Amino acid sequence: MSEMKWSKHEKEIARRAYDAAYQRECAAIAEKVREMAAKADDRVALWRIHDYLSEKRKETDEKYDYRYSVLLLVFVRLVREGWIKPEEIAGLSDDKMRTIRGMAEQ
Amino acid sequence: MSEMKWSKHEKEIARRAYDAAYQRECAAIAEKVREMAAKADDRVALWRIHDYLSEKRKETDEKYDYRYSVLLLVFVRLVREGWIKPEEIAGLSDDKMRTIRGMAEQ
Numbered sequence: 001m002s003e004m005k006w007s008k009h010e011k012e013i014a015r016r017a018y019d020a021a022y023q024r025e026c027a028a029i030a031e032k033v034r035e036m037a038a039k040a041d042d043r044v045a046l047w048r049i050h051d052y053l054s055e056k057r058k059e060t061d062e063k064y065d066y067r068y069s070v071l072l073l074v075f076v077r078l079v080r081e082g083w084i085k086p087e088e089i090a091g092l093s094d095d096k097m098r099t100i101r102g103m104a105e106q
Numbered sequence: 107m108s109e110m111k112w113s114k115h116e117k118e119i120a121r122r123a124y125d126a127a128y129q130r131e132c133a134a135i136a137e138k139v140r141e142m143a144a145k146a147d148d149r150v151a152l153w154r155i156h157d158y159l160s161e162k163r164k165e166t167d168e169k170y171d172y173r174y175s176v177l178l179l180v181f182v183r184l185v186r187e188g189w190i191k192p193e194e195i196a197g198l199s200d201d202k203m204r205t206i207r208g209m210a211e212q
Binding site for chain 2: 022023026027029030033034037038040041042043045046047049050053054057060
């Protein structure tokens with residue numbers, strides 16, 4: 001799978017979908033932080049926000065990896081988790097779309 | 107200074123002032139987090155909240171140390187930083203108050 005080639009057009013589609021997913025996920029984390037912070041009235045609740053952000057930062061740092069050798073698997077995960085809708089990556093080659101859809105449904 | 111004895115009455119005063127200071131400082135951090143989170147619309151701003159909380163957690167973990175051997179110095183710092191008002195620890199022995207006030211003003 002790492003052998004797949006990405007055309008210039010595919011790279012543009014991929015970049016746009018990837019950036020949008022990253023932005024959406026960060027917006028969702030920020031929303032959760034706002035909810036937690038609204039109720040944080042002691043240090044236990046405060047450090048719970050810190051723990052949450054530590055976990056999410058680690059998770060997103062690992063997840064959002066734009067190397068083309070792993071990008072297809074990144075898209076599988078983002079589609080599976082709902083951060084990318086398959087129609088956002090329409091225009092990728094049939095074999096890539098088949099792989100992403102097939103694996104995302106597993 | 108670590109030789110100072112703390113009477114039962116002094117311990118009660120100290121505990122109350124210490125807990126109130128800790129609570130105030132956490133409330134101030136929470137307020138700052140709410141301000142930052144209200145404007146966090148990208149990942150840079152989001153991880154800035156995380157960095158801020160990491161720094162404050164480390165700082166408060168070091169600062170709030172209730173061992174009697176270091177408590178006077180903790181109070182010096184908390185008075186200097188404004189988390190404790192000297193009148194909140196009225197009732198401590200004269201030598202303790204002199205030390206705290208004198209060092210806090212330096």
